[in-house]
Amino acid sequence: MESNGAAPDNVAIHFMKRAGRYNGSSAWVEDPALIAKIREAASAGPEDTVLDIAVGTGKISRAFLGRVGRVVGLDICPDMVCQARGCVDEIVLSPAERLPFKDGEFDACVCRQGLQFMEVDRVVAEVHRVLKPGGRAVFCHLTAYGPEDREETFLIQKLRNPARKNFFLPQDIPESLNRNAFTNIEVMEYITRESVNRWIDHGVLAEEDKEKIREAYLKASDVFKRIHDVQWKDGDIFDSMRMTLVRAVR
Numbered sequence: 001m002e003s004n005g006a007a008p009d010n011v012a013i014h015f016m017k018r019a020g021r022y023n024g025s026s027a028w029v030e031d032p033a034l035i036a037k038i039r040e041a042a043s044a045g046p047e048d049t050v051l052d053i054a055v056g057t058g059k060i061s062r063a064f065l066g067r068v069g070r071v072v073g074l075d076i077c078p079d080m081v082c083q084a085r086g087c088v089d090e091i092v093l094s095p096a097e098r099l100p101f102k103d104g105e106f107d108a109c110v111c112r113q114g115l116q117f118m119e120v121d122r123v124v125a126e127v128h129r130v131l132k133p134g135g136r137a138v139f140c141h142l143t144a145y146g147p148e149d150r151e152e153t154f155l156i157q158k159l160r161n162p163a164r165k166n167f168f169l170p171q172d173i174p175e176s177l178n179r180n181a182f183t184n185i186e187v188m189e190y191i192t193r194e195s196v197n198r199w200i201d202h203g204v205l206a207e208e209d210k211e212k213i214r215e216a217y218l219k220a221s222d223v224f225k226r227i228h229d230v231q232w233k234d235g236d237i238f239d240s241m242r243m244t245l246v247r248a249v250r
Contacts, residue, residue, distance in 0.1 A: 001120065001172035002154060004165050011117045012076050014163035015056075017204045019079035023057055025202040028113075028192040028243065030059060034140070037190065038110055039063045041138045041247040048107035051130065053096045053123070054114025056080045058087030065089070072106075074099070097122040104132045112140040115173065116166045124173075124180045131250040137182060140190070140245040143168040145227050152216070152224040159213045160200055170244045182248035190245055196237035 015022075023029055038060060044050050048068045052061045055073030057080060064071045065087055073088040074096060075081045081091050094100050096111075097119050109127045127137050144153035146169065154167040166172075174185050196217065200210045217230060217237050224230070229240040 001169065002167040004158060004162075004167070010163045011165070014161070014204060015077040016079045018202050019057075019077065019083065021201070021203040022080065023059070023083075024198070026192070026199055027194050028241075029057075031192065034190055034192070034243070035060060035063045037188070037245060038112060038138055038140055039067075041186075041188075041245065042108040042110055042136050044068045044108045044136075049105065051099075051101070051106045051109040051127075052088065053109060053111040053127070054117070055084050055088065055091070056113075058084030060110055060112050062087040068107075072101075097126065099126040099130050101130045103129055104135075105130050106135060107132055108136045108138070110138045110140075113142065115139060115141055116161075116164050116168065118165065120166060120173070120176050121179065124176045124182075128180050128182060128250055133250055135250040137177065137248045137250065138245070139173050139177075140243055141168055141173065143170045143172070143242055143244045145242050146170065149224045149227045152220050153228075156213060156216050159209065159216060160202075160205070162204075168244070170242070173244065173246050174248075177246065177248040182250060184247075184249040186247045188245040188247075190243040191240050192243055194239050194241050196239055197235070199239075 028034055049070045050064050050068050052073045055061055055075045061071050061073050071088045072090045073084050074092045074094055076095055144150040157167055174187055177185050200213050231238045
């Protein structure tokens with residue numbers, strides 16, 4: 001895992017600017033197959049209480065609402081969570097590094113695309129604390145495929161999202177879960193095919209910054225282009241990005 005050292009205030013401002021376009025900014029945001037995998041991994045039943053960290057616009061929470069006893073969404077950006085109303089039973093504005101819940105309050109905790117903006121070990125330790133014994137943690141995040149594409153993947157992710165704090169290899173989140181006493185850690189790969197033009201048009205980047213990303217793809221190594229199955233079509237670039245989905249038990 002590599003860190004960019006972005007400040008929490010920068011993250012909140014970043015998502016304030018992105019809130020209006022967030023749902024359309026990536027194919028994975030509303031991907032029903034990916035959302036179903038996260039819901040299934042959480043193994044949450046009709047009496048269970050689920051915490052959705054970095055709830056954003058509520059796409060993951062909506063998949064649990066009505067299927068479980070209670071869904072709580074947590075985020076730091078009011079402009080994002082105002083779109084999550086109707087997808088959760090309760091919204092809490094708080095950093096995930098200091099969860100405002102009592103020990104053992106939740107049966108499952110999910111987080112999709114949030115840990116890259118957080119202090120990972122602090123959040124994972126807090127999730128361990130607020131889960132009941134036997135509770136499930138499910139984390140799903142964009143990663144590099146491995147050492148071969150690491151440098152170029154991290155560069156493109158940094159250019160696309162300057163507020164990003166962490167850049168992950170597939171093993172980074174499982175290792176954090178292991179350090180924080182989780183067990184039964186399972187790792188799954190999910191490939192999302194993304195339009196780069198769509199992915200970079202999220203409401204924050206100036207046109208010159210978008211061009212830097214397009215240039216990074218043009219100059220990318222043959223190894224990166226092969227691993228990511230990079231293709232150019234109709235003025236766009238398409239990238240098969242890896243998401244790593246991790247399930248663990250408290």
